[in-house]
Amino acid sequence: MDEDTDTWADLADQFADDAYASVKGRVRTYVMHRQLLEHLPATPAQVLDVGGGAGHQSFPLARAGYEVTLLEPSQSMLGKARERIERLPEEVRRRVTLVQADGEHAQEAVNGRQFDAVLCHGVIGYLEQPEPLLDQLCRCAAPGGVVSILAGNADAMAVRPALEQRWEDALEAFDARSEIGVLGVPVRADTVEELGGLLRDRGVEPLEWYGVWLFVDWLGFGGAELDPGDAKQLEAAARVEFEAARRDPYRRLSRVFHLLGRKGPS
């Protein structure tokens, strides 16, 4: 993808540096990593991270001993990933491979290789039609492999405008399926049930789903200043969010959800 067609070129700094440095970003990394470890096979296993951005979700897995292939179309995002790889210890760095391709061509880009886990976090919402990408995710998973998707929660669309006191928008948002997201670009939302059905149609049986964050997200929209430098508070908040993300009714109100499925034996 060259600079002219790379829609993520302008967002790379904002997403990779700013969003992940916030309390919300750190909580997301912590919560999703723990959720993933509940379902991933033991190391060493092969992980493909489709639309992996700067590697915030998959580099922690490489640190934990997984062999990670990060597939990403955006040159700018890959640049961010390379910068971050430089900061990894040598033995971890050796476990990370970068591939430039869009997710709709993932299978071809990895030469038909299949993986023990295929991640696709925060990507399908940016696509008008998720099906072609879902096809590829499910094909790239080995028999018995895990598919892990993070998507916007269509059942919680009124939360953000309400917390921002945009009441007219909030009223309309109850039935909305898209919004201008926090990065300032349009983003589509899905439901756990619909996405689970699309996975099942492709031979991947839904295993479990979680919320990601709730309280730190809501506090942020309500105007609270959360300090990512306060390690004690951050750790305490992350542990609360981890519990909320696995329980009803809290997980249902998270503005994003994390759905995991397992591919059948063939």
Ligand SMILES: C[S@@+](CC[C@H](N)C(=O)[O-])C[C@H]1O[C@@H](n2cnc3c(N)ncnc32)[C@H](O)[C@@H]1O
């Ligand atoms: C919000 S970022 C998420 C990055 C990473 N998955 C994470 O959770 O940190 C969205 C990413 O999707 C990538 N992307 C956009 N369209 C894509 C496509 N068709 N196939 C694969 N990745 C895509 C963007 O380049 C960007 O890196």
